[in-house]
Amino acid sequence: MKTVTSQKLLLVLIMLCSHPVLSQQHILFYKLMKANVSVGELIVYENHTEDIRTIKTTTKALVPNLLFDIKMEDIKYSEFKNQVLQTATVTRKLFNGSPQVSKTIKSEGVYSDGQSPLTSLRGINEISYTSTMLYTTEPNDQTHIYSEYHHLFMKVQRIAPHAYCIRFPDGQICYYYYEKGICVRIVTQTSWATIESILISQNLAYK
Numbered sequence: 038m039k040t041v042t043s044q045k046l047l048l049v050l051i052m053l054c055s056h057p058v059l060s061q062q063h064i065l066f067y068k069l070m071k072a073n074v075s076v077g078e079l080i081v082y083e084n085h086t087e088d089i090r091t092i093k094t095t096t097k098a099l100v101p102n103l104l105f106d107i108k109m110e111d112i113k114y115s116e117f118k119n120q121v122l123q124t125a126t127v128t129r130k131l132f133n134g135s136p137q138v139s140k141t142i143k144s145e146g147v148y149s150d151g152q153s154p155l156t157s158l159r160g161i162n163e164i165s166y167t168s169t170m171l172y173t174t175e176p177n178d179q180t181h182i183y184s185e186y187h188h189l190f191m192k193v194q195r196i197a198p199h200a201y202c203i204r205f206p207d208g209q210i211c212y213y214y215y216e217k218g219i220c221v222r223i224v225t226q227t228s229w230a231t232i233e234s235i236l237i238s239q240n241l242a243y244k
Contacts, residue, residue: 059243061085067234076100081172090117092169108132115169122164125185175215
């Protein structure tokens with residue numbers, strides 16, 4: 038009896054070890070608000086296997102303003118292998134009363150450090166935390182994060198338990214608030230509006 042049981046246990050262990058690695062998919066849905074009025078949506082798609090992690094964010098917003106409405110479409114994509122950045126792409130389309138501007142940025146080569154941009158350079162294979170990760174991974178002890186859009190390392194300031202502030206070179210200031218490691222609220226201050234992103238739902242699945 039003991040031999041049969043041991044054989045069954047061994048068979049189960051072999052089946053588990055030989056099973057293909059599952060892919061974890063995490064999707065977060067945010068509502069964008071201005072003065073308690075919905076102005077758009079932000080969706081975060083994160084896929085994670087044993088050594089590959091990809092994060093894609095899509096933002097669509099139509100923000101009323103005094104002179105004209107501001108329309109923005111933004112897509113970010115980052116891919117990590119063994120927890121380091123391999124590639125990143127940002128495509129941003131903006132219409133603010135003038136002809137629409139479309140800008141695509143790809144990460145390659147070396148990048149300046151936010152503390153000493155003229156003298157300190159880092160390669161892409163040294164980057165382990167980027168702005169796309171801010172939605173699904175609380176920065177905790179991170180002192181700087183890499184901005185795919187600005188190609189710079191930005192300083193992370195802890196303002197309260199599970200709350201952080203990041204100031205970007207274009208004047209934009211973002212406040213991030215976390216619960217159980219997930220960003221549940223973002224307050225973005227710009228020269229033309231203050232936008233609040235509120236997590237309304239999330240899905241976690243294995244494939």
